Amino acid sequence: MADGDETREFETAHEALATAIAAESGEAVELARWMARHPELSLGERETSRRYQACLGSRGFEVEAGLAGMETAFCASWGHGSDFSAALLAEMDALPEIGHACGHNLSGPASLLAAAALVRVLDPAAGRLVVVGCPAEETGLGKRRLVEGGVFEGIDVAMMAHASDMRRAHRLFLGNQKFDLVFHGRASHAAAYPERGVNALDAVVQLMSSVGLMRQQLPRGVRIHGIITDGGQAANIIPERTAAEIWIRALDEGELESAVERVLACAQGAAEATGTRLEATSLESSSPAMWPNLPLAVCYGRQLERLGLPETGHAPDQNIGSSDITHVSHALPTIHPNFPIGRSLQLHTREFAAATTTPAGEAGLVEAASALAGTVQDLFQQPALRAEVRRAHTRAA
DSSP: HHHHHHHHHHHHHHHHHHHHHHHHHHHHHHHHHHHHHHHOOOOOOOOHHHHHHHHHHHHHHHEESSGGGGGTTTTEEEESSSSSSSEEEEOOOOBBBBBSSSHHHHHHHHHHHHHHHHHHSOOGGOEEEEEEEEOOTTTTTTTHHHHTTTTTTOOOOEOOOOEOOOOOOOOOEEEEEEEEEEEBOOOOOOOGGGOOBBHHHHHHHHHHHHHHHHGGGTTOOOOOEEEEOOOOTTTTOOSSEEEEEEEEEESSSHHHHHHHHHOOOOHHHHHHTTTTTEEEOOOOOOBBBOOOOHHHHHHHHHHHTTTOOOOOOOOOOTTTOOTTHHHHHSOOOOOOEEEEEESOOOSHHHHHHHHHHHOOOOOOOHHHHHHHHHHHHHHHHOOOHHHHHHHHHHHHH
């Protein structure tokens, strides 16, 4: 086939995909609106998961639910080809008190919309399309459990898009090591027998002071933050138990490991200085730094160009946090681009939740679905691109 004919074939395929997106978008937008009115918390996304599964089942997907020990997790599969498989990730949980202030009511339906459009245009013999229902992103548990449960075995790439005030194809996430640090002392009457107590509150206060003093010597990309989760039970009792939850974040694995060692040394030093006993526990919701896949991100960026949507110029490491999707990125090639739903927005605020229900929010949903679907379509059609994506993942490892 001549280059011109091949280019025209790709253009025709994307035109058909745009038509499919337009035909399917109404139901996805309605689902997003329903989710905004009915937010469900991590691991309790029962009705959201049921609606996701019903949407996919009605379009010919075979759905398996209750995966990796999570009632609301599922895997929906379409197509029977063995050459290539792509997963679209559909998040679903909301935040306590402030609802869908992370925009999962847009990102989840965007993946469903992309999937619904793709089954209209792809040859089922050309590969396999999978939608993975991903609960509990906000608590950092869902995708880690899905990876450890083998849900992504046999899948070649994974992707989703996240609402933001930015448009960028390539986005990174900080590794995030989380610890519960508990100090055990000895209770005593704070007025009558203070000398007989061992004050665990002194230890946790010293820990927070030591971490604060340490920040001056940390590399620029390291973040440490935390809270005291138990400061004692009554002012007239020498606290026998106190606790803090500390998060340590960085992009660089070496810097992250070093910062973790220093924080744990601060905790142990606080215990020794106060005569208390330290109990340190690494939390399951910890996550590694994102492994980037530039060829996959570049492919997503080409879809934005086709749509006439310029990126906003934000660096991949600008204004980033952490996510459990990084577990997926270590298992297979993965991207997590941003789509804009307004200006000067901050995640995890009531203003962000409100923005998801605006025309700009709903346009962002359709944008994300269009770019995700176009990326999957290109991967199905271009073996050379698939090989490039695989090589990039191998290099990242």
